[in-house]
Structure formats: C-alpha cells, structure tokens
Amino acid sequence: MTKQLAAAHDQRRSQLLRGVLDLCLLALIGERPRYGYEFVEALTESGLDLVSEGSIYPLLARMERAGLVDSYRAPSAAGGAPRKYYRLTDAGAAELAAGRATWSTFTTAVSKTLREEQGEQVGRDERDGRDEDE
Amino acid sequence: MVGDGKISEIAAARDGGVDAQEADGTAVDGKAADGSAADTAERARVLAVCRSNWEYRGIDDASMREMLAELSAHLDEAAAAGRSARDVVGADVKAFAASWARARAPLHQRVLRMAALVPFVLGSVLLIMHLLDRTLALSVEPSRLASYAVIVAGTVILEIRRGALGFRGWLLMGLVGAAIALLTAWLAGDDTLFRLPLWGTLLLMVPGLPYAYADTRARKIRAAAA
Numbered sequence: 001m002t003k004q005l006a007a008a009h010d011q012r013r014s015q016l017l018r019g020v021l022d023l024c025l026l027a028l029i030g031e032r033p034r035y036g037y038e039f040v041e042a043l044t045e046s047g048l049d050l051v052s053e054g055s056i057y058p059l060l061a062r063m064e065r066a067g068l069v070d071s072y073r074a075p076s077a078a079g080g081a082p083r084k085y086y087r088l089t090d091a092g093a094a095e096l097a098a099g100r101a102t103w104s105t106f107t108t109a110v111s112k113t114l115r116e117e118q119g120e121q122v123g124r125d126e127r128d129g130r131d132e133d134e
Numbered sequence: 135m136v137g138d139g140k141i142s143e144i145a146a147a148r149d150g151g152v153d154a155q156e157a158d159g160t161a162v163d164g165k166a167a168d169g170s171a172a173d174t175a176e177r178a179r180v181l182a183v184c185r186s187n188w189e190y191r192g193i194d195d196a197s198m199r200e201m202l203a204e205l206s207a208h209l210d211e212a213a214a215a216g217r218s219a220r221d222v223v224g225a226d227v228k229a230f231a232a233s234w235a236r237a238r239a240p241l242h243q244r245v246l247r248m249a250a251l252v253p254f255v256l257g258s259v260l261l262i263m264h265l266l267d268r269t270l271a272l273s274v275e276p277s278r279l280a281s282y283a284v285i286v287a288g289t290v291i292l293e294i295r296r297g298a299l300g301f302r303g304w305l306l307m308g309l310v311g312a313a314i315a316l317l318t319a320w321l322a323g324d325d326t327l328f329r330l331p332l333w334g335t336l337l338l339m340v341p342g343l344p345y346a347y348a349d350t351r352a353r354k355i356r357a358a359a360a
Contacts, residue, residue, distance in 0.1 A: 035204075035207075036204055036207070036208045037211040040212075051224070052221070052222065052223060052224030052230070053208070053217075053222045053223075054208070054222045054223040054224065054230050054234075055224075055230075055233075057237075058234045058236070058238075061238045062237040080210075081203065081207060083204075083207060084203070084204050
C-alpha cells in the first residue's frame, strides 16, 4: 500500500513537471546559455528529477522550431567536443514572462483550493473529536 | 554494474595485502569491466537505434549528425555521473527517437524527403542491376520483386528496432530474400512482368537528387570544419 502511494506520488510529480518542463527550461536558459546536460544538472539541483533525461531534447527542438530559443556551437567549459548551447530569443523571453504569470496565478489558485480542503479536513477532525467527547 | 564505492572498497582491501580479498578484488574488477563493456554496448545500441529511426523518419543528414552529437555528449556525461543510457532515453529508445524526430522537423517536410529518397535508393539499386546485367532494359520478374520487397521491409524493421544490421543481419536478410525469390518463382512462375528501361530507373532517382546533393554537401562542409 505504501509502495502504491509512493508510486502514485512519483507519478503525480512527474506529470506536474511534464506540464511545466518547457517553462523550467526557458527559465534556465534565461539565466545563461546552456547545453543539454546542464539542464538536467540544474533541474536535479533544484530537486526536479526527470524520469527520462532525454525528454528535454524534443522540448528544446520544439522551442527552437517555434523561435523561442536559438542555438550555437561552442566549446564547453569542461573541455571536449564543442556543445550545442541554447539561448533565449526575444520571443522566448516574452513567453517566459507570460508563463511565469500563468504559473503564479495557477499556483495561487491551487494553493488556495488545497488550503480550503485542508481547512475542511481540520473542521471534520474537530467535529469528530466533539462527537467522541459527547 | 558495480558502483565506484564498491570498487574502491575492494581496491583498499587489496592494498592491505589480504589474499582472499585480493581474489575478490579481481572478481569485482572483472565484473566492473563486464559492466563497463555492457554500458558501452548499450550506448552504441541506443545511438544506432536513434540513427536508424531518424534516417527512416526523414531527418536530414546534417540535423541527424547534430542530434547524434548532442545525444552522444549527454550519454558520456551521464555515464561519468554513474547513470546509464536507459536513464537518459528511457526504456523505449524508439519512442524517444520518434518523439525527437517529430519535434525537430514537421511531418510534411519529412514525408517529402522520404518520398524523394525512397525512389532514389530504389533507383540506385536498379541502376546497379542494369550494370550487373549489362542491359538497357531490366527484366522484372515476380521473384525479383518479392525478394526486394522482403529485403527492404525486413531491413527497415530490424534497423528501426535494433539499429545497424551488422554482417549477420545482412547475411540473414540475403538468405531470406533468396528463399522468398525461390518460393515466388515456384509458386508464380518466372515470367517477366515488365521490362524497366534505363531511363525509367534514372527517372526514379531524379526527385532525390537535390536531397542527396544537399546531404553530401553538408557532410563535406562538416568534414572541412572538423
């Protein structure tokens, strides 16, 4: 049962991340140009583990096609072969700003809803307690 | 796969000069080497499957090389951090490759490319047959048609699933093609269905020429830049 709950929790986290992964990638590129593996490192550092790391590439390709990011090749700081770096375009910056606003409104609404539910639960617990006392 | 910690533990025990632990160390080193070889093979398989899928999904040569370089660099860094190729691309390599291909180029662009390149490849094979048979009009029999169809279908399916066919795969496809040719000849006879003139073969190759030229040019530019 605990395992099932943990799996359901992981699945929910994964689904939530999938919905905002493009926004997270845009935000990370907004900080500075990055290459593929750096996104995974930055997400992991923030506590956002991807089920499959490679899922960032189709998203990056889609955003590049949409003109939200563009790319260039440059040697990486770690050495080795040149990497493909992604940087934000003006359209990408505008999309990021709009996405941040949407996320902020959405999370506020979700937090409010979840708090209300929590409040209801507290209320139910209190009622149950009174019933037991009587 | 044996973790770095385990290997260093064994290495420390071996440095201590304990014979039994030395033996264990050798065994673990052997396992680590096996694990590393398995990881290398898995990495090669993932790259081969992605390459085949992108080729058959109509991704142009320059884009495909760029995607392979990007994925290869990611796999290297993930391996250095102790993560496998499976952690990077997930359990279904084909689905990963297909998803990236769809995101990279719109369907109509990829379909156009494949619609031009498939006849080009077919025309190239037929041109070789013209040269081998030293004829300006190639006889096409049911057996030849059936064996070509089976070889092409088998090659595409196997390469999409497993990556490169390899010598054994080609040998297998050749044998299956020959068996199908014999079976078709026995069942349907070996009468000529039609004769394909050389100009017909060359015509098949025309739509793919711009793509083939662009790919070759991109390859040369890349080689010169490297």
